[in-house]
Amino acid sequence: xxxxxxxxxxxxxxxRQQPSHGRGHRVEIIRVGADEDRARGLVVLGLFLLxxxxxxxxxxxxxxHLADTSPGKKKFINSGLWRxxxxxxxxxxxxxxxxxxxFACGIEKGYWTWFAPLFITLLLRFVSGVPLxxxxxxxxxxxx
Numbered sequence: 001x002x003x004x005x006x007x008x009x010x011x012x013x014x015x016r017q018q019p020s021h022g023r024g025h026r027v028e029i030i031r032v033g034a035d036e037d038r039a040r041g042l043v044v045l046g047l048f049l050l051x052x053x054x055x056x057x058x059x060x061x062x063x064x065h066l067a068d069t070s071p072g073k074k075k076f077i078n079s080g081l082w083r084x085x086x087x088x089x090x091x092x093x094x095x096x097x098x099x100x101x102x103f104a105c106g107i108e109k110g111y112w113t114w115f116a117p118l119f120i121t122l123l124l125r126f127v128s129g130v131p132l133x134x135x136x137x138x139x140x141x142x143x144x
Contacts, residue, residue, distance in 0.1 A: 037106065044106075048099030054092025057081055062089070076142050090129045094121040 058081045065077040081088035097117040104110035124130065137143035 041103075041106070044099055044102040047102065048096055051092045051095030051097070051099055054081065054095060055089050056092075058089040058092060074142055075140075076137075087124075087130050087133070090124045094124055097121070 061080040061082060062077055065073075065079075065082075076082075085091055094117070097120045101113055101117040104113045
């Protein structure tokens with residue numbers, strides 16, 4: 001069992017974690033075969049995991065900030081990933097979806113799924129994520 005088998009196992013495990021949508025079966029859509037595909041698979045897996053990690057770390061930092069009852073603590077978090085962006089968890093979510101899309105590009109007609117990560121990215125950036133928070137806290141001096 002070499003490195004290729006390990007990568008296949010990881011990718012297969014990730015795909016099997018997706019819900020079966022009530023059909024009672026799961027479909028494995030990723031299989032990395034050739035050396036070029038292995039390198040692409042590792043890059044795509046890295047992108048997916050980076051997005052996932054961004055989301056998890058940002059959520060953990062926010063949870064710790066909200067639990068902190070220190071006097072004089074600012075209302076809004078501006079440390080960790082939050083000092084780089086006001087919405088690192090949304091960035092991580094979008095990155096994760098683009099990673100899933102690139103996984104899908106490895107199968108026949110997988111490119112046709114381009115609308116899914118684009119939809120999530122546009123939704124988070126222009127509809128339900130960023131705009132709602134920006135509007136809610138507009139005018140708050142700590143937010144600006």
